[in-house]
Amino acid sequence: MVDAEKLNKLGDLLVDQSVPMKARYRALFTLKNLGGKEAILNITKGFTDPSALLKHECAYCLGQMQDSSAIDPLIEVLGNKSEDPMVRHEAGEALGAIGLNTEKVTKALTEFASDSHQEVAETCQLALARLEWLEKKKQNLVENLSDNPYFSVDPAPPDANRDIPFLRQKLLNEEENMFERYRAMFQLRNDGSDQAILALCDGLKCKSALFRHEIAYVLGQIQSPLSIEALRVNLEDNNENHMVRHECAEALGALATDECVNILNRYLNDKEQVVKESCEVALDITDYEKSNDFQYANGLLTV
Ligand SMILES: [Fe+2]
Ligand SMILES: [Fe+2]
Numbered sequence: 001m002v003d004a005e006k007l008n009k010l011g012d013l014l015v016d017q018s019v020p021m022k023a024r025y026r027a028l029f030t031l032k033n034l035g036g037k038e039a040i041l042n043i044t045k046g047f048t049d050p051s052a053l054l055k056h057e058c059a060y061c062l063g064q065m066q067d068s069s070a071i072d073p074l075i076e077v078l079g080n081k082s083e084d085p086m087v088r089h090e091a092g093e094a095l096g097a098i099g100l101n102t103e104k105v106t107k108a109l110t111e112f113a114s115d116s117h118q119e120v121a122e123t124c125q126l127a128l129a130r131l132e133w134l135e136k137k138k139q140n141l142v143e144n145l146s147d148n149p150y151f152s153v154d155p156a157p158p159d160a161n162r163d164i165p166f167l168r169q170k171l172l173n174e175e176e177n178m179f180e181r182y183r184a185m186f187q188l189r190n191d192g193s194d195q196a197i198l199a200l201c202d203g204l205k206c207k208s209a210l211f212r213h214e215i216a217y218v219l220g221q222i223q224s225p226l227s228i229e230a231l232r233v234n235l236e237d238n239n240e241n242h243m244v245r246h247e248c249a250e251a252l253g254a255l256a257t258d259e260c261v262n263i264l265n266r267y268l269n270d271k272e273q274v275v276k277e278s279c280e281v282a283l284d285i286t287d288y289e290k291s292n293d294f295q296y297a298n299g300l301l302t303v
């Protein structure tokens with residue numbers, strides 16, 4: 001049992017701007033792993049920070065924790081039009097991840113499903129589709145699906161069809177519904193074969209920034225050297241959306257090869273704050289991947 005004092009100390013570290021971002025990230029993931037109402041309260045403190053990267057990760061963690069006490073602060077973040085769209089996106093996605101189909105949640109998601117920022121609008125549409133899918137699941141109306149080897153709470157279930165050429169085509173089809181394309185993506189990730197990974201790499205050229213960022217995220221989960229080149233290209237593109245560049249950097253950090261470290265070191269001083277901080281965090285993830293730590297942020301339990 002972790003006492004409230006320890007959780008509050010982690011919360012203080014999370015919002016301490018004099019501390020390097022990588023240490024603040026470790027504090028965040030320690031809070032996430034500890035869980036419970038006090039941990040959630042401390043994570044929500046992060047929403048007052050100037051760093052969009054930190055705030056979006058706070059929202060991500062709250063979604064993964066799947067605790068209903070995070071719903072109100074997440075709705076507030078989603079509805080804050082002066083907030084960075086990357087943070088609002090993650091708040092919307094987290095509401096879908098928590099998976100509670102209450103009136104309050106569907107009202108907020110429906111309102112912002114037509115937001116002027118495409119990544120926010122698409123996220124809310126996806127979250128609503130996930131909630132609908134969960135309702136069907138309750139009634140046993142869903143298919144036999146593959147297991148997620150990464151234990152993340154995903155914005156969509158994997159596709160029921162496991163044929164890679166079919167999934168590739170669906171993934172890359174710009175006319176296809178986004179929830180369906182997400183399903184293809186998650187089945188390709190669960191498959192994890194070289195052919196599936198190469199299809200995902202091709203997806204990094206799709207039109208939707210939201211879609212590209214999620215593909216980079218799943219490539220980070222898979223950690224295959226086959227994706228390094230594609231991730232590098234999107235990270236190095238100054239015209240690419242910062243949410244996508246961020247996710248490419250973190251995926252390269254998880255891959256943790258010498259080549260990835262070299263790439264990340266080149267962007268440690270990027271003009272985009274989100275990219276710069278992502279590279280710092282990504283290099284810390286590399287250190288973690290190379291060590292045999294039981295879990296990311298384990299060391300901070302002694303704070
Ligand atoms: Fe995201
Ligand atoms: Fe992210």
